[in-house]
Amino acid sequence: MVDLVYFQLLSAALFAIGIYGVMARRSAVLIVMSIELMLNAVNINLIAAASHMDGTGKFANFDGELIAIFIITVAAAEVGLALAIILRIFRNRSTVNVDEINLMKW
């Protein structure tokens, strides 16, 4: 069986890439993609943890998978909403560059 540590390392790496994407990208769409990446990284972590609960590779309980399904659902809804907002902003401002969208400044 692959050890839990490797799954968690994979998850951490994906999460870090996701965070880097959120903070460094200028395009709003890419930021949303990075958020998706972060969410899926967490999914991996949770499912791996679920499968390693009693030390074997078997799935003893399904809590982790349940949470993962929740996350997928919420992510889907959220992406739909985020993309709708980005579309609106693009129609108003003709750009999705987050550096230029700072109307909510004090």
Next chain:
Amino acid sequence: MEWAWLIPVFSFAAAPAVVIFGKYLPGKGSWLSILAIGGGFVVFWLVLDSWLDAHTGTIGCFTSENTSLLTCDYERSWFNAGIVGAVGSVSLNWGILIDPLTIAMLGLVTFVALMVQVYSLSYMKDDPRFGWYFAVHSLFAAAMLTLVLADNFLLLYVAWELVGICSYLLIGFWHERQAAREAAKKAFIVTRIGDVGLLVGILLIWRDVGSFSMLDAFEAVRTGAMSEGVATASAILLFLGAMGKSAQVPFHVWLPDAMEGPTPVSALIHAATMVVAGVYLVARTFPLFEAYDADPLLLVSIVGLVTALGASTIALVATDLKRILAYSTISHLGLMMLSLGAFGYTAAIFHMMAHGFSKALLFLGAGSVLHSTEFQETGEMGGLRKVMPVTAIVFSIGALSLGGIPILAGFWSKDEILVAVNDHRNVTFIALTLFTAFLSALYMGRAMFLVFFGPLKDQNNHVHDAPIAMALPMALLGVLALGFGLISFNWPGSFGGFGTFVFFGHGEPFHFEVWLGALSIIMAVAAFVAAYKIYALRSVSLQGLRSRNSGLLKIVENKYYFDEVYQWTIDRVVLVFSRFIAYFDRAIVNDIIVNGPADVTRKFGIMIRVHVTGHVYSYAMAMALGSVGLGIFVWLRVA
């Protein structure tokens, strides 16, 4: 006699009736007002008659142990403060107290008020606010009558304040004039300051005795339940109020300015009725004043003497006719106070009445002059007896009466005062009082001769005498000024003279100190003769006297600079303090203490708000860092 309360009520009812219905009534409501006061005058006679028939057994009447007078007292409940009957509750009543003092005052007030209102029919004939004038006159009469009838201090205070406000309204009647507005305000405020003393005194008495009833207070004094300290303190405080209303030094400054009001108002309020309220108060509360060592009475007599003397000197050099009369009033009020302070109770009351009639007469006469000449400077007058003989005669009667010429009323009362002062106070008092008597004759003569005698100026040729509505009241008052002195004697029959009617402690039939009487007659006659020579014949010139004493003359002419000192105090002390407080409130309490924290909060907010950058990545960074921090924190705690 228990219907005596009708006397003020007639006028109380007339006042609003004239205000509301005056337009529709004949004479704009003036007749209603005169009817009310006339009715009061009639009831006064009924009360007098009823009192003369009464004796100790009559309902409500008893012989007071304080004054030894027959006193009748009637009460009705007004309102209760606190629970009825509980400890510390107070029951306030409408009550009337009738004793000879009350009857004397009732007669004086109703008669003079009636005369003045009839006179005003003609004097104020063309005034646009004719109806309002009579309404306030009625209210004033009602309040004054309530004041003399009151049997408890609260009702007295209520009436006292009402009288003050009516005076304010009447002095400021022609409020288009700046001078009138200022004079009314000054009168009200100066008397208000005295009223502080009055209210504090009343409350002090209440605190000690537990009741506002005057009879209860006097009883407490008599039995010793009220300590000397409280009695003295409250007497002096009450006297402060009396000083305000009766224009004693240093509260006298409002009376000369009050001459801005219509002359009939001056006759009623500032000669015969309102200003004697203070004298009445001292007389009414005499048991308080003469309790223990009667220390307050010494103060009263000193204040009275200073006032009498000072005002006489100013009257001697004043040139405005009404001002001369005003200062004369102040001087005579001082004499009344002096008399009270010298235990001359009867003399003071008698002089109050004699002066009331005579001074009212003088003012009405002055009004008659002003009505036709329309100026008030005596320098412009002279020889007016040729064009207004009736006025000249009555004015002269009044002047001679107050000057102290024998037979006339003023002589008898002044003589009684001299007797009292001589009996009870030391030599300085009687000497100065005699000097004051001389001066009062002198300035009265001066006024009389300056205005009515001597050559007639051309500009005054058109001047005419008073019409009947004005002449009749003056004539009636003149009769009284002439003959009032007669009731002070012992007549055959049961009437023992005024001294057995109004007295304190024990009645004294009239007696006459020959040397004092002779001295005062000589001085009065000499004064009038001197005045005649100087002002009527113009045969003696005062130039030399004036130039030698020019410094002193200047001080007296400027009324001893009282007004200037007060004005300075107001401008430099009171108003400055007020501006300081207003500034303090605005700048310090508000701008610093209140707005300060608000500004600090706002600035702090401005400092912090920079973190809202509007950029998504900065928010994301904050979230990331925050969650990392939180994670480390939890990890450390768990580990």
Next chain:
Amino acid sequence: MNEFDDVALLLLIVVPLFGSLSMMLMPGGQSKESWYFAIFISALSLALALVVFADYDYDEGGFQYLTSYEWLPGPLDISLSLGIDGISAPMVLLNGIVLFGGVLVSQTVKHRTRDFFVLLFALSAGVYGVFVVRDLFFLFFFYELAVLPMYLLIGIWGSSTDFGTFLRTKEYGAMKLLIFLVAGSILVWIGILALYVEASDNGVATFSLQGLAQMAENGQFDNDFQTLVFPLFMVGFGVLAGLWPFHTWSPDGHVAAPTAVSMLHAGVLMKLGAYGIIRVGMFLLPEGADNWMPVLITLGTVNVVYGAVSAMSQNDLKYIIGYSSVSHMGYVLMGIATLDNIGVGGAVLQMFSHGIMTALMFLLVGAIYERTHTRDISVLNGLAKRMPKNSFFFAIAGLASLGLPGLSGFIAEFMVFTGAFRTYLPLAILAVIGAALTAIYILRLLARTFMGEPDERWNDLTDSSPVEMSVGAAFVAIILFVGIWPDPLLRVINVGVQSVPGV
């Protein structure tokens, strides 16, 4: 009548609330219709208040019209319990009268009339609520309801003062008023929670005033606790009552507010504060009250003198009246602090009398401002010639203010002086001097603004409208009536004061 008794007090609160909510549903922009409906609602509330006051049995005393609706039983024990006694009955009447008068003279509110009345009625519902509830939680709830609409009312419909160097915008007045009053209520809320916690520690956990008063009587609140908590109420409610030095919101608030709001504010709202001190402070913490009374009476005296002296130098008509209110509330606070049945009775009577008197003055000033668009007394003069009836009523209000006998102010002030004389002599003398000082600024105001010859620019002024005149006349009639025959009010007040502990 018994069924009516049960719901009477609830109706008192519900009628204005209903008025407020139903006006929200009305279409906007209909000025006249809104005004008519508002008159209807306020007339209804006045009728209710009159009936409730008249039916109060002053021989029996105590709390009457008692009802209770449970809300949150259990550990919190909050219920909407209602009842009035001799102290709250006159206040309910006062609110009814001033509200009705205020609505009648608000004909000139043309801008967003409907919203104005929505807020006004919400405010009045809150005021009624404070006076009739017997539960701390709901007292606080209605207290806040009475205070919060003020912000919008002043901020939207108010007027600013601009004398060049001195600028106070209406927004500033509204904001300052709100923050001050909310800060005060925070203190009150802390006090309420402290009381609840102490009650649950020592006895029964409840918010009910009756229960807490019972505990106070049994001595279950110890002296230290009371001494610590009482100032929270004294200052917290005192802020609303204009206690010095927390009074500065009051002149600015008065000046900036529109006429009806000023009338309610000075006439009724400030009395809420004094009422709170009595009802919550003195009933529930009698020993604490006893210990803190010297401070309260000293501050009250400062109110009287400070307010009067400040008023002497003001140039804005409404500022003079505002500082005058601060001064007169000083009498109320002094009366409360005497812990003497005449003094406290005088304080309650002064609350009523001053409420009517000051509402009248603001009414008249509103009429003047409407016509002249200035409140600067150095510019206004001779108004007696152009607006005679207005001036006459103003003179009566002014004379009542300085305590002229025959008008209601005298009786109230006299009772306060009498009470104070028994307990704090030097301060009482200062208060009497304060009454004399009142004469100065009132006469100054009357002489400058009303007497004399008017400027030409005032040639076209019209006197107040018939509606304004009738309301003014009614208020003057009340002042005269109470001044000459105070018994109907006093017998109710006396019975109420009797039950204040420590008196």
